[in-house]
Amino acid sequence: MAKIDDSVKKKVPELRFPGFTDDWEERKLGSLTTVVRGASPRPIQDPKWFDKESDIGWLRIADVTEQNGRIYHLEQHISKLGQEKTRVLTEPHLLLSIAATVGKPVVNYVKTGVHDGFLIFLNPTFEREFMFQWLEMFRPKWQKYGQPGSQVNLNSELVRNQEIVLPNYKEQQKIGSFFKQLDETIALHQRKLDLLKEQKKGYLQKMFPQNGAKVPELRFAGFADDWEERKFKDILKTHSFRSYLAGVSENGEYEVIQQGDKPIVGYSDGEPFTDYKDITLFGDHTVSLYKPKSPFFVATDGVKILSADNFDGDYLYTTLERYKPEPQGYKRHFTILKNQDVWFTENMEEQQKIGSFFKQLDDTIALHQRKLDLLKEQKKGFLQKMFV
Secondary structure: OEEOOOOOOOOOOOEEOOOOOOOOEEEEHHHOOEEEEOOOOOOOOOHHHEOOOOOOEEEOHHHHHHHOOEEOOOOOEEOHHHHOOOEEEOOOEEEEEOOOOOOOEEEEOOOEEEOOOEEEEEOOOOOHHHHHHHHHHHHHHHHHHOOOOOOOOOOHHHHHHOEEEEOOHHHHHHHHHHHHHHHHHHHHHHHHHHHHHHHHHHHHHHOOOOOOOOOOOOOOOOOOOOOEEEEHHHOEEEEOOHHHEOOOEOOOOEEEEOOOOOOEEEEEOOOOEOOOOOOEEEEOOOOOEEOOOOOEEEOOOOEEEEEEOOOOHHHHHHHHHHHOOOOOOOOOOHHHHHOOEEEEOOOHHHHHHHHHHHHHHHHHHHHHHHHHHHHHHHHHHHHHHOOO
């Protein structure tokens, strides 16, 4: 792929496939396709509009979210009566969501009726995959049509009048194909990650006793003793957080931990909590868990510093993960956690084997997550550099 000199102020992208030198052309979307809105039978809840035996699907906003913009299957199917009240597509088409997930492009590959929350691009002269990716790149820019802080109200007129700079059809095909392959790689990594997470859920169920049993269904060889049952409050030790509350800066020797998906909020200096090896941090409002790898501070009193006597550190973390409560909004969950019944093995060797097994599984999941995040970042970069 050739990189174009920044000083060349032509209508060409920064990165380009070799063999293409022509300027890209500025056009309005409405000159490249007929833009029409989908239609919904009303009231949409009426069962007469739907028929499980129909071969015509019913495309909803929820389907776009679940399948990330590429529709290969639909749960709902629309009846003959419903088909008279909507726009039915029998071949693959490019669509644009204008409700809920505003500005999200969609390629639909199945026969379907189209909800009025979508625009349909009919009889296009552009290459479909190229335009799908351009719309993906352009999506944040639809915000310019909305009021600050409010959702954009996209309509067919705005979309028809939107200007786009695009190359000849052959170059569009090349770019579209490149991004489709990238999307397929991202989707493959996402499936692997989802599968690993599902496998972990299964292991958490089967490697702890269930349904009144005193031993787990799956167990490492060489262990036969019954497990013990207690409430968490009889096991857990809560360490005072007060000495370890810290303000946050970008610099500092020690991590400052908050609750939630992004635990490391910043850094600080001073005297941190040092005996971290067998500690798990529990988010009181978020039920998040974090196992620190070095001395640390905490950002709020909502981060509970927990340990348990005669528990391997990794095994305690796994036990908390197995028995932590479901999130119930922004409330204090530690009280719920303390009253939770838990099963555990007192055998330290068995604890270590279980803790190590789940730690390796978590490390594998984290590695796949990093790969996926990197691919998504790379795609963002290519979208910026390969379009004008």
